[in-house]
Amino acid sequence: MKTTISQVANHLEQTVTIGAWLSNKRSSGKIAFLQLRDGTGFMQGVVVKSDVSEEIFQIAKGLTQETSIYVTGKIVEDTRSKFGYEMQVSGIEVIHESHDYPITPKEHGIEFLMDHRHLWLRSKKQHAVMKIRNEIIRATYNFFNENGYVKIDPPILTGSSAEGTTELFHTKYFEEEAYLSQSGQLYMEAAAMAFGKVFSFGPTFRAEKSKTRRHLIEFWMIEPEMAFVTHEESLEIQENYVSYVVKSVLDNCQLELDILERDLSKLENITAPFPRISYDDAITLLKEKGFTDIEWGEDFGAPHETAIAEDFDKPVFITNYPAEIKAFYMKPVPDRPEVVLCADLIAPEGYGEIIGGSQRIDDLELMKERYEQHGLTGPEYKWYQELRKYGSVPHSGFGLGLERTVAWISGVDHVRETIPFPRLLNRLYP
The missing domain is CATH 3.30.930.10 (Bira Bifunctional Protein; Domain 2)
Known part of the structure; x- marks a missing residue:
């Protein structure tokens, strides 16, 4: 079922697919945290190595900033975030890989940001x-x-x-x-x-x-x-x-x-x-x-x-x-x-x-x-x-x-x- 980040509260404990971009990511050997955005909001997707295929986990680890994807998983509550929900990711389909995105998580000057x-x-x-x-x-x-x-x-x-x-x-x-x-x-x-x-x-x-x-x-x-x-x-x-x-x-x-x-x-x-x-x-x-x-x-x-x-x-x-x-x-x-x-x-x-x-x-x-x-x-x-x-x-x-x-x-x-x-x-x- 396709939905949007703004609507995930209506799909608690259900498996859904969202078209999104990767705004940021951090990962370890066994888990990857994907910061997702889809235009309607921002949400975290969690990819656990033991819960997905090796191929999906390697895709998750290799995702670059602003790559567009279809991400599939179960919506669960997340009391640690202000948003209140996250996705337990089970599948990722890359739509378009983004390389060398100019606005990185580091600090940028205002003129640079205005140019972009x-x-x-x-x-x-x-x-x-x-x-x-x-x-x-x-x-x-x-x-x-x-x-x-x-x-x-x-x-x-x-x-x-x-x-x-x-x-x-x-x-x-x-x-x-x-x-x-x-x-x-x-x-x-x-x-x-x-x-x-x-x-x-x-x-x-x-x-x-x-x-x-x-x-x-x-x-x-x-x-x-x-x-x-x-x-x-x-x-x-x-x-x-x-x-x-x-x-x-x-x-x-x-x-x-x-x-x-x-x-x-x-x-x-x-x-x-x-x-x-x-x-x-x-x-x-x-x-x-x-x-x-x-x-x-x-x-x-x-x-x-x-x-x-x-x-x-x-x-x-x-x-x-x-x-x-x-x-x-x-x-x-x-x-x-x-x-x-x-x-x-x-x-x-x-x-x-x-x-x-x-x-x-x-x-x-x-x-x-x-x-x-x-x-x-x-x-x-x-x-x-x-x-x-x-x-x-x-x-x-x-x-x-x-x-x-x-x-x-x-x-x-x-x-x-x-x-x-x-x-x-x-x-x-x-």
Whole structure:
């Protein structure tokens, strides 16, 4: 009977066959321990010389790293391993021998590993990170589907900037100038006016010449947009969503979190509601912490976000930033137009901003003013203005960066390990 490593618990004391690769091996004169992986998980296979033919034992002793095999044997409990099961091997069929596999159990430098990313993905820790990423994606779809959202796919090629910045990848679109999307948000606002509550999940691109551990050139964003929803209501949705995702990972990725040696107590504490601190109070807090050079009106960098997060054991919302340092579409705070109804959600443990969100301007005349202030006078923005012309309503939305969220929940240091094939300032291979 064929099965997979992830399903062996259903075949206790049964003989099964699994297609697998040999990730590692150790052997003595009378026994060989095979570390097997099949894509669904990792498991040990034990080959005892006295229990198999001489031919099978010699095959087991001669297996090389990443050789592909069909391995047959009885599934038994193994209380010594976190996985809980192992195979008592009775048969091995070699599919393809692997020779001189470049990633050995010894230590390798990060550039070497990144050059071999197509192979590094096979390793136990990288496998665990990708499984956690997959669980976050699965939980995301569940959360929004359960709460009545419609998934809408915005275009990747656009004729305008969502954020009004110059950090865009330009491309020719036949005879026109086009850009790779830096956010689907403007299109999601249009979708919200048609469907009420929507979300997107797709790739975005930022032409930032940044080499920090928090930045990628290509990354994935989850961007919900909600009609008839205020900024405060949006904050509640955000904290409930993040809490839901963290709980899903805790419930379904215990083995992966253990492989990554993640401190579960820090994740178990992530439940809504989350604390809030205004931008004004954040400036005061930073000055008290020794950041004497920071002045009101300046944006926060990674050291500032980390310092603020140190005072909280949950993600913290920093609210009501100055309008001058935020996007043109954010709604001003009533009676205080110099700041806007927005918030960045800062993850604990130094992982920085994982969500940016705001209530959007719904007044046509104010939006026209913002267009002029930001020099957005081209015809490519006409459709976006029309959303305020034909049945405008209060609406809010946010964007969660998937890779930063994966890094935080899995506890890895750098976002380059949270996406299968990272695109960095100096890396377009493999």
